[in-house]
Amino acid sequence: MKEIKTKIIERIKSHFQDAVERDYDYNRLDFSVKKETIPSILFYLKDEMNFKHLSHITCVDWLEEKEFEVVFILWSYTDRLQVYVRTRIDRDHPVLDNIDMIWRQANTYERELKEMYGINFTGLEAPEEFLLEDWEGPPPMRRDFDTREYAARTYYTRPGREDAQDVRETIIKRTGEELPDFAKKYKR
């Protein structure tokens, strides 16, 4: 496994100078690249390195750094190795290249990310709304979206639950941890 990993890192590094690798697990590799490199590195991984399977596309909201981190998770059946390809994009203008010509199923994940985070994939074909029907608010998975406030505004809340606690406060009370600064801003 070690040799395979080294070989993969070498080849990727030789082709994509901006790739920063991270190796922290037995069968997992991690590359961070610029967002312009995304289609070419994915193509390369699929066609040359045998990472035939796109497991998932997911997103992390780095609110403090004003960035989204989009993660492509790939799997190779021959090497039994998982590769994460990460890229960071601007949170205010989240645009990324559409990759559903590489994997057809990427279309589904991209539509999900579009609805849940508001990331625009250039040239994405989305015939209709996907998971969120009739949604008019901001993308709900962004961390600055206040779901409790939204629910209280939109849905009737039956009286009797006013004492409901924020689960983070309970945890802090029990463990004595410090609440991070960014979290205090969205405290309930």
Next chain:
Amino acid sequence: MNMIYILFSIFLAGAILTWVADKISGILRDLFFLLTVLSATTFFYLKIPVGYTTNITLAGLHLQWGITAFGWYFSLIVLGLGTMAAFYALSYMKGKERLGYFYFNFLISLLSMMGILMSRDLVSFFIFWEIMTWSSYFIVIYKGKHVQRSGINYLLFSAIGAYAMLMAIVMVYAHTQSLLIPDMIQAFPFFTLSAKIWLPILFLTAFSVKAAMMPLHVWAPDAYSDSPMAYTSVFSGALSKMGIYGMVLVFVTMISYLPNDTAFRETFAWLGAITAIMGTLWAIAQDDARKLLAWSSVAQLGYIITGVAIGTELAILAALFMAVMHALFKGTLFLVVGAVEKQTGKVKFSEVSGLIRKMPWTFIAALFSIITLAGIPPLGGFVGKWMLYQSLISSNHVILVVAIFFASTAAFLYCYKFLFGFFLGQEEPEIAHVREAPLLMIIPMLILSLLESILGVYPQIIFRPLDAAMQTLGFPATQVHFWNTSVLFNEWGNQVALKPLFYAVAGIFLFFFLVLTIKGWKTTRKVSTKDISTSGEIPKQNENLTYSINFYQPFLRAVAPAMKRRMMTYYREIGSGLEAFFDYTRRLYSGNGQTYAIYVIIFVVLLLLFKNSLFS
């Protein structure tokens, strides 16, 4: 003045006038066409009584024209269906091209069918037979180049039949020195054995091509579905019955005198049954309504052939009754397809659905005809089916009964497919503009379907001429009560009284219909076909939920082994084999003088060898 001459002159003059009038004015053409059909029909039934004969001597040949009760019975099919189809055609063909050509051939084909029924000699029989083939061929290729192939197929198989018939006629003339059919029938018992065997085979080959029996049926589905529907109803309803007409004559008059007629009858009965089964299976697999009906015609003619081949009195009765019923319902169904085609422009089940509210009268005609086709009481199809089963059972054709029963059970599948595919299912926005067919098209369909239901309760209407026809064929005129009541009897004395059963069915239906309707009349509401339980999903307006693709897939999977091979493939193989053979023979003509010189020498040498070996 001879009445038969007048009848033929009406047809011929009418056809020519229609053709000429087409160049002048459309209305004049339609008028001439309709007048010809109506006047010929009226003239025939008023002026030509059963038994009318006339003798002609033409170039030394003694010919005879006349009408027997048997021919008269078939004339009901030809002229009845012809008139209805003619009315229908006026509206159906409106706005199409080359109408003079179409109407001319339509009339000529009616003329030729009447000619066949009135020929009492083999020469005019053959000539009319050929006219019928050609006129129908011209209508098959009416639509232009893309239907050329089915036309050629049809003509090719008809040619096989015609050659067979011609050979048979020559054989008969060699034996009897007369061309009259009665003479042939009288002389037949005294023919040599080989003639006795070959003559029926040749005649039956000719007739089974027209009746689309199994190995010779391949032309039928294409030809039926490619000609205009107004003519297809005559084509499938009446023209194919000419084959049955001939078959009955052959089986009744010739086969009975054969020493081993049982083998002959069994073979043909089984061919008929196999035709019925395979036709039904292929009909189930079709998506095109015209093709479905065409295969169904093949299958239905299979039943009739079985009945004819069995040859007992009840079996022939059943076959002849079913011939009329088939003309009625298959004629109507083709007209229905024509109406749907005219109004929506589509003939495939997967492309159109939910027409019941748009074309209710067409639906009623289709419903009655389908019930008749399926043989479900209390409509007319049941009478024929019942007599056929009884005749098969009482003559101990056990496995044949089951085969026929399987075919008619499987027929429910395509019956339902026809009604469901066109008229039921979801109402789509694409058919929102569809209107009911014009009155001139609906009325013939409704008249025909009304006849079907009347014959189901009062079959004696058709049994009376049928009885006369049977007597012409030499069967005794027994069971007088049979013709005057609506009770069916079999040979063991079991009976079905149709009238009380019909009233019982109607009464029970009305009672429960009323119960259903009265209960909660105000709170019963009608909803659209989009308001169905789809697990809460709301179907969009343009979303077609009708199930019409791969309709009977499980059934077709179960019978797949039987449908793996098609007869057409074999014919194609024979065709390509022949082509290769001819291609090889063509090389004999090398164009080189030396080669021909060798041929001559070889020929002479061979002659010498033969002469020495044979005649020395």
Next chain:
Amino acid sequence: MGSILYYTLGAIISFILAFTVGITYMGLDRKITARVQNRIGPPWYQNFLDVSKLYFKKTNIHQGIMQHMGAAFMMVTAVMALLIVPIFNHGHFFPNLNFQGDLIFLLYIMVFGQLGMALGVGQTGNPNAAIGITRGLSQMTGYEIPWVLALVALMIQYKTTSIVDLMNVQAETGRWLMFSSPFAFLAAILAMLGMFSHAPFDIMVAPNELASGPISEYGGKYLSILMSAGAVFMFAKLTLYVDLFMGGSSNLLALLIKTFSFFLIPVLYGIVSPRYRTEQAIRYFWGWPSLFGLLAVIQAVILK
């Protein structure tokens, strides 16, 4: 006029009898199934409650006139079959129309309602319903073969197509046809499994797969009438089997015992069976059952 009244009265009385017995049997079916599954199960009169509840529904919907009539078509078949099948020996109860009791007519009138019902179902526009119908019709081509073979064997052997005559034959010889024509009996019994569309052959109504198939758009009074028709039809078919193979019955008790013992066959077979796919069901019927039918025909031709 008097005879018409007599027949009508007979029809009503036999309808009530068939309805009661049929619905009770349906309830008993559920009870037996429950007991086999180690449940208590519903009371035996549960199906009466179901039918009446459906009939008492305050609102009803239909998708068109054919659906409105579909249930009535089904009822016609059920009642006609009941009127033609002799319920008691010698017709000393109301003979209804069974003086003509013709088997071929019966075979065909049985299809009348099914086709009518299929048309009604077709008009609902529900794809599940149409799929159910295609499966049902396909399966029918399967079980008709052994069933017709069995019937033809009986008809040929005893030279009659009338049910009454076949009953008289059994009365005269004193032997039930299930013993004198065992192969025909076997073929008919195996065909009966499909005819009742009970468990292994119930793919046409598969409730979880097809949302109960043909009846998926039927509710309220329509479903109530359909269930009643099903009960009456079932009783008519059971009586037909009793008449053909057990020599009919001379009193009510014998009728109930005989029909119930026939009824148990598909029920018990169904409880322990999984479900066949359509083509498997068709091939099943064209296998052993048809072979038994052929043997029956051979026996009939030999013994004729």
Next chain:
Amino acid sequence: MVFNDKNSQKIVDIIENYARKSSLWILAYGTGCGAIELPPTVTSRYDSERLGIHFGATPRQADVLLITGYLTTKTLKRVIRVYEQMQDPKYVIGFGSCTINGGMYWDSYNTINALDRYLPVDVYINGCMPRPEAVLAGFAKLQKLIQAGKADGANKYKENLDWYRTNQKKVIPNWRMPEYNW
């Protein structure tokens, strides 16, 4: 059926209500996590069929709509349609705390909190999730209500349609449902 006499109408009502209460067909429409409690309820262990309770396949045949857990706005749309496709008389059972006050999803951006604002609930069954015993107890309560003629949620819905519609349209902004013709 028209009975002018009050007493005979009463008798008819008793018979009709008895039939209704003894034959409750559940619509097999599983929402949320509660649907998993139904298999034990209907199979050998608890055997609800002895009370006449079993599954009907489609809304046309069913009498009882079980809301077995939280309802997202997306599912609510379907549930409303299914409920309106059912035939009178029809009953709704709210199942689990999610239907009562939102349960553990009370602050989620896409689940409704109180079912009775959107559909007329006849019986609530408490618990997260209610055990089959509780389910049967809930059905017994519903049967009592039906026999007493008090389970008239459908009428309530019909009479207060405007109020229900307003609530429904508030959470389903893009209202594309076919109109419900009585």
